[in-house]
Amino acid sequence: MSESGSPGWEDTLAWVERVATIFSADGIPPIAGRTLGWLMICDPPEQSAGQISTAIGASRASLTTNLRMLTTMELVSRRTRAGERTVYYRVDDDAWYKVVQRQIAGVASYVEVARDGMDLVGPDTPRAARVRESHRVLSWLVRVFADAPPPPSETEDRS
Incomplete structure:
Protein backbone atom coordinates (compact mmCIF):
# COMPACT_ATOMS: atom_id res chain seq x y z
CA MET A 1 0.00 0.00 0.00
CA SER A 2 1.10 3.53 -0.62
CA GLU A 3 1.37 6.07 2.19
CA SER A 4 -2.09 7.43 1.30
CA GLY A 5 -3.67 4.07 2.12
CA SER A 6 -4.55 3.30 -1.49
CA PRO A 7 -2.78 0.45 -3.25
CA GLY A 8 0.37 1.27 -5.16
CA TRP A 9 0.86 0.31 -8.80
CA GLU A 10 2.82 -2.84 -7.93
CA ASP A 11 0.13 -3.95 -5.46
CA THR A 12 -2.53 -3.34 -8.09
CA LEU A 13 -0.72 -5.37 -10.74
CA ALA A 14 -0.07 -8.15 -8.23
CA TRP A 15 -3.80 -8.34 -7.48
CA VAL A 16 -4.65 -8.33 -11.19
CA GLU A 17 -2.20 -11.20 -11.67
CA ARG A 18 -3.84 -13.14 -8.83
CA VAL A 19 -7.20 -12.81 -10.60
CA ALA A 20 -5.61 -14.04 -13.84
CA THR A 21 -4.09 -17.04 -12.06
CA ILE A 22 -7.42 -18.08 -10.54
CA PHE A 23 -9.26 -17.81 -13.85
CA SER A 24 -6.50 -19.59 -15.78
CA ALA A 25 -7.21 -22.68 -13.65
CA ASP A 26 -10.61 -22.74 -15.41
CA GLY A 27 -9.08 -22.42 -18.86
CA ILE A 28 -9.35 -18.64 -19.22
CA PRO A 29 -6.25 -17.26 -20.98
CA PRO A 30 -4.00 -15.12 -18.74
CA ILE A 31 -4.61 -11.97 -20.81
CA ALA A 32 -8.38 -12.35 -20.35
CA GLY A 33 -7.90 -12.88 -16.61
CA ARG A 34 -5.66 -9.82 -16.35
CA THR A 35 -8.17 -7.79 -18.34
CA LEU A 36 -10.98 -8.87 -16.06
CA GLY A 37 -8.92 -8.16 -12.95
CA TRP A 38 -7.98 -4.72 -14.25
CA LEU A 39 -11.57 -3.84 -15.18
CA MET A 40 -12.74 -4.87 -11.73
CA ILE A 41 -10.58 -2.27 -9.96
CA CYS A 42 -9.63 0.41 -12.49
CA ASP A 43 -10.69 4.02 -12.24
CA PRO A 44 -12.58 5.11 -14.22
CA PRO A 45 -14.54 1.83 -14.48
CA GLU A 46 -14.83 2.14 -18.27
CA GLN A 47 -11.54 1.78 -20.12
CA SER A 48 -10.54 1.81 -23.79
CA ALA A 49 -8.56 -1.05 -25.28
CA GLY A 50 -5.53 1.25 -25.32
CA GLN A 51 -5.86 2.01 -21.61
CA ILE A 52 -6.26 -1.67 -20.76
CA SER A 53 -3.36 -2.65 -22.99
CA THR A 54 -1.07 -0.13 -21.31
CA ALA A 55 -2.19 -1.11 -17.81
CA ILE A 56 -1.71 -4.86 -18.14
CA GLY A 57 1.10 -4.86 -20.70
CA ALA A 58 -0.75 -6.79 -23.40
CA SER A 59 -0.51 -6.35 -27.15
CA ARG A 60 -3.55 -4.79 -28.76
CA ALA A 61 -4.08 -7.85 -31.00
CA SER A 62 -4.10 -10.26 -28.06
CA LEU A 63 -6.23 -7.90 -26.02
CA THR A 64 -8.83 -7.62 -28.80
CA THR A 65 -9.22 -11.40 -28.94
CA ASN A 66 -9.55 -11.65 -25.16
CA LEU A 67 -11.98 -8.73 -24.91
CA ARG A 68 -14.15 -10.48 -27.48
CA MET A 69 -14.11 -13.63 -25.33
CA LEU A 70 -14.98 -11.71 -22.13
CA THR A 71 -17.78 -9.92 -23.98
CA THR A 72 -19.16 -13.22 -25.29
CA MET A 73 -19.03 -14.61 -21.75
CA GLU A 74 -21.03 -11.54 -20.67
CA LEU A 75 -18.45 -10.60 -18.05
CA VAL A 76 -17.54 -7.42 -19.89
CA SER A 77 -19.64 -5.10 -22.02
CA ARG A 78 -18.76 -2.60 -24.71
CA ARG A 79 -19.84 1.01 -24.35
CA THR A 80 -19.60 4.05 -26.57
CA ARG A 81 -19.97 7.70 -25.68
CA ALA A 82 -21.84 10.26 -27.72
CA GLY A 83 -19.53 12.04 -30.14
CA GLU A 84 -16.63 9.59 -29.63
CA ARG A 85 -15.43 6.73 -31.80
CA THR A 86 -13.59 5.01 -28.96
CA VAL A 87 -15.12 1.86 -27.52
CA TYR A 88 -14.91 1.46 -23.76
CA TYR A 89 -15.14 -1.76 -21.78
CA ARG A 90 -16.43 -2.39 -18.28
CA VAL A 91 -17.49 -5.22 -16.00
CA ASP A 92 -21.28 -5.27 -15.98
CA ASP A 93 -22.96 -4.76 -12.62
CA ASP A 94 -24.77 -8.10 -12.95
Whole structure:
Protein backbone atom coordinates (compact mmCIF):
# COMPACT_ATOMS: atom_id res chain seq x y z
CA MET A 1 0.00 0.00 0.00
CA SER A 2 1.10 3.53 -0.62
CA GLU A 3 1.37 6.07 2.19
CA SER A 4 -2.09 7.43 1.30
CA GLY A 5 -3.67 4.07 2.12
CA SER A 6 -4.55 3.30 -1.49
CA PRO A 7 -2.78 0.45 -3.25
CA GLY A 8 0.37 1.27 -5.16
CA TRP A 9 0.86 0.31 -8.80
CA GLU A 10 2.82 -2.84 -7.93
CA ASP A 11 0.13 -3.95 -5.46
CA THR A 12 -2.53 -3.34 -8.09
CA LEU A 13 -0.72 -5.37 -10.74
CA ALA A 14 -0.07 -8.15 -8.23
CA TRP A 15 -3.80 -8.34 -7.48
CA VAL A 16 -4.65 -8.33 -11.19
CA GLU A 17 -2.20 -11.20 -11.67
CA ARG A 18 -3.84 -13.14 -8.83
CA VAL A 19 -7.20 -12.81 -10.60
CA ALA A 20 -5.61 -14.04 -13.84
CA THR A 21 -4.09 -17.04 -12.06
CA ILE A 22 -7.42 -18.08 -10.54
CA PHE A 23 -9.26 -17.81 -13.85
CA SER A 24 -6.50 -19.59 -15.78
CA ALA A 25 -7.21 -22.68 -13.65
CA ASP A 26 -10.61 -22.74 -15.41
CA GLY A 27 -9.08 -22.42 -18.86
CA ILE A 28 -9.35 -18.64 -19.22
CA PRO A 29 -6.25 -17.26 -20.98
CA PRO A 30 -4.00 -15.12 -18.74
CA ILE A 31 -4.61 -11.97 -20.81
CA ALA A 32 -8.38 -12.35 -20.35
CA GLY A 33 -7.90 -12.88 -16.61
CA ARG A 34 -5.66 -9.82 -16.35
CA THR A 35 -8.17 -7.79 -18.34
CA LEU A 36 -10.98 -8.87 -16.06
CA GLY A 37 -8.92 -8.16 -12.95
CA TRP A 38 -7.98 -4.72 -14.25
CA LEU A 39 -11.57 -3.84 -15.18
CA MET A 40 -12.74 -4.87 -11.73
CA ILE A 41 -10.58 -2.27 -9.96
CA CYS A 42 -9.63 0.41 -12.49
CA ASP A 43 -10.69 4.02 -12.24
CA PRO A 44 -12.58 5.11 -14.22
CA PRO A 45 -14.54 1.83 -14.48
CA GLU A 46 -14.83 2.14 -18.27
CA GLN A 47 -11.54 1.78 -20.12
CA SER A 48 -10.54 1.81 -23.79
CA ALA A 49 -8.56 -1.05 -25.28
CA GLY A 50 -5.53 1.25 -25.32
CA GLN A 51 -5.86 2.01 -21.61
CA ILE A 52 -6.26 -1.67 -20.76
CA SER A 53 -3.36 -2.65 -22.99
CA THR A 54 -1.07 -0.13 -21.31
CA ALA A 55 -2.19 -1.11 -17.81
CA ILE A 56 -1.71 -4.86 -18.14
CA GLY A 57 1.10 -4.86 -20.70
CA ALA A 58 -0.75 -6.79 -23.40
CA SER A 59 -0.51 -6.35 -27.15
CA ARG A 60 -3.55 -4.79 -28.76
CA ALA A 61 -4.08 -7.85 -31.00
CA SER A 62 -4.10 -10.26 -28.06
CA LEU A 63 -6.23 -7.90 -26.02
CA THR A 64 -8.83 -7.62 -28.80
CA THR A 65 -9.22 -11.40 -28.94
CA ASN A 66 -9.55 -11.65 -25.16
CA LEU A 67 -11.98 -8.73 -24.91
CA ARG A 68 -14.15 -10.48 -27.48
CA MET A 69 -14.11 -13.63 -25.33
CA LEU A 70 -14.98 -11.71 -22.13
CA THR A 71 -17.78 -9.92 -23.98
CA THR A 72 -19.16 -13.22 -25.29
CA MET A 73 -19.03 -14.61 -21.75
CA GLU A 74 -21.03 -11.54 -20.67
CA LEU A 75 -18.45 -10.60 -18.05
CA VAL A 76 -17.54 -7.42 -19.89
CA SER A 77 -19.64 -5.10 -22.02
CA ARG A 78 -18.76 -2.60 -24.71
CA ARG A 79 -19.84 1.01 -24.35
CA THR A 80 -19.60 4.05 -26.57
CA ARG A 81 -19.97 7.70 -25.68
CA ALA A 82 -21.84 10.26 -27.72
CA GLY A 83 -19.53 12.04 -30.14
CA GLU A 84 -16.63 9.59 -29.63
CA ARG A 85 -15.43 6.73 -31.80
CA THR A 86 -13.59 5.01 -28.96
CA VAL A 87 -15.12 1.86 -27.52
CA TYR A 88 -14.91 1.46 -23.76
CA TYR A 89 -15.14 -1.76 -21.78
CA ARG A 90 -16.43 -2.39 -18.28
CA VAL A 91 -17.49 -5.22 -16.00
CA ASP A 92 -21.28 -5.27 -15.98
CA ASP A 93 -22.96 -4.76 -12.62
CA ASP A 94 -24.77 -8.10 -12.95
CA ALA A 95 -21.94 -9.98 -14.67
CA TRP A 96 -21.25 -12.40 -11.83
CA TYR A 97 -24.91 -13.24 -11.36
CA LYS A 98 -25.29 -13.97 -15.09
CA VAL A 99 -22.16 -16.13 -15.13
CA VAL A 100 -23.31 -18.19 -12.15
CA GLN A 101 -26.81 -18.60 -13.61
CA ARG A 102 -25.31 -19.82 -16.90
CA GLN A 103 -23.08 -22.29 -15.07
CA ILE A 104 -26.00 -23.64 -13.06
CA ALA A 105 -28.02 -24.05 -16.26
CA GLY A 106 -25.08 -25.90 -17.81
CA VAL A 107 -24.86 -28.26 -14.85
CA ALA A 108 -28.62 -28.87 -15.01
CA SER A 109 -28.34 -29.67 -18.73
CA TYR A 110 -25.56 -32.14 -18.03
CA VAL A 111 -27.69 -33.87 -15.38
CA GLU A 112 -30.23 -34.60 -18.12
CA VAL A 113 -27.50 -35.90 -20.45
CA ALA A 114 -26.11 -38.11 -17.65
CA ARG A 115 -29.59 -39.56 -17.02
CA ASP A 116 -29.88 -40.36 -20.73
CA GLY A 117 -26.41 -41.95 -20.62
CA MET A 118 -27.41 -44.24 -17.77
CA ASP A 119 -30.57 -45.21 -19.69
CA LEU A 120 -28.41 -45.91 -22.73
CA VAL A 121 -26.01 -48.35 -21.03
CA GLY A 122 -28.28 -49.43 -18.17
CA PRO A 123 -28.27 -47.61 -14.83
CA ASP A 124 -26.83 -50.49 -12.82
CA THR A 125 -24.12 -51.61 -15.21
CA PRO A 126 -20.40 -51.17 -14.61
CA ARG A 127 -20.32 -49.00 -17.74
CA ALA A 128 -22.70 -46.55 -16.09
CA ALA A 129 -20.68 -46.16 -12.87
CA ARG A 130 -18.81 -43.03 -13.96
CA VAL A 131 -21.92 -41.48 -15.43
CA ARG A 132 -23.92 -42.37 -12.32
CA GLU A 133 -21.38 -40.65 -10.06
CA SER A 134 -21.43 -37.46 -12.11
CA HIS A 135 -25.23 -37.56 -12.13
CA ARG A 136 -25.36 -38.04 -8.36
CA VAL A 137 -23.01 -35.17 -7.52
CA LEU A 138 -24.31 -32.72 -10.10
CA SER A 139 -27.96 -33.47 -9.26
CA TRP A 140 -27.08 -32.59 -5.66
CA LEU A 141 -25.50 -29.34 -6.83
CA VAL A 142 -28.58 -28.37 -8.86
CA ARG A 143 -30.76 -29.01 -5.79
CA VAL A 144 -28.45 -26.87 -3.63
CA PHE A 145 -28.75 -23.95 -6.03
CA ALA A 146 -32.51 -24.45 -6.44
CA ASP A 147 -32.90 -24.15 -2.65
CA ALA A 148 -30.42 -21.29 -2.23
CA PRO A 149 -31.63 -17.83 -1.29
CA PRO A 150 -31.16 -15.09 -3.86
CA PRO A 151 -27.84 -13.25 -3.80
CA PRO A 152 -27.69 -10.44 -1.26
CA SER A 153 -28.25 -6.91 -2.44
CA GLU A 154 -25.40 -4.45 -2.28
CA THR A 155 -26.94 -2.78 0.77
CA GLU A 156 -27.17 -6.15 2.57
CA ASP A 157 -23.46 -6.75 1.85
CA ARG A 158 -22.53 -3.53 3.64
CA SER A 159 -24.44 -4.20 6.86
